[in-house]
Amino acid sequence: MSMGQHQSSKSADLAQIITSMHRAIPELHGVMIASVDGLAVAHDFPEADAERMAAMAATALGLGTRITERTRLGTLAEAVIRGEQGYLVVYSAGTDAVLVLSGPIDSNLGLMRIEARVAAVEIKQILGQA
Incomplete structure (x- = not known):
C-alpha cells in the first residue's frame, strides 16, 4: 500500500467516526x-469555521490539561464549555489529536460523553497511538 493510499484510508476512517457520531447523536x-496544534484534520463544520474551531479546541485542551495538572485533579478527561445556546465538548484523542463535539443546549450530554470516549479510542488507533 502506498503512502497516499494509507493516508486516504486514515481520512476515510476518521470521516466514518464523524458519521457514526452523528448517527448516535443526530442533534x-x-x-x-x-491536531493538538490547532489544525483541522477531519470535520463537518462549515469550512469558514473549521480552522478557528480547531485552534480554539486545541487551546481548550491545553488549558484544561494545565488546570487539571496544577490542581492535582489527574489527567484531563474532558473540557465542557456551556453557553446559553449549547455545548462544546473537547476530548483528548491521543497525544496528537483533539475530538470536538458541538451541540444544542438540549443535547444529551451523557450520551455525548459516552460516544466521545469510544470515538477517542478509535481515533488513537487510527492514528497509530493505541
Whole structure:
C-alpha cells in the first residue's frame, strides 16, 4: 500500500467516526478531529469555521490539561464549555489529536460523553497511538 493510499484510508476512517457520531447523536451541530496544534484534520463544520474551531479546541485542551495538572485533579478527561445556546465538548484523542463535539443546549450530554470516549479510542488507533 502506498503512502497516499494509507493516508486516504486514515481520512476515510476518521470521516466514518464523524458519521457514526452523528448517527448516535443526530442533534449535534458538528464534530471535529483536530491536531493538538490547532489544525483541522477531519470535520463537518462549515469550512469558514473549521480552522478557528480547531485552534480554539486545541487551546481548550491545553488549558484544561494545565488546570487539571496544577490542581492535582489527574489527567484531563474532558473540557465542557456551556453557553446559553449549547455545548462544546473537547476530548483528548491521543497525544496528537483533539475530538470536538458541538451541540444544542438540549443535547444529551451523557450520551455525548459516552460516544466521545469510544470515538477517542478509535481515533488513537487510527492514528497509530493505541
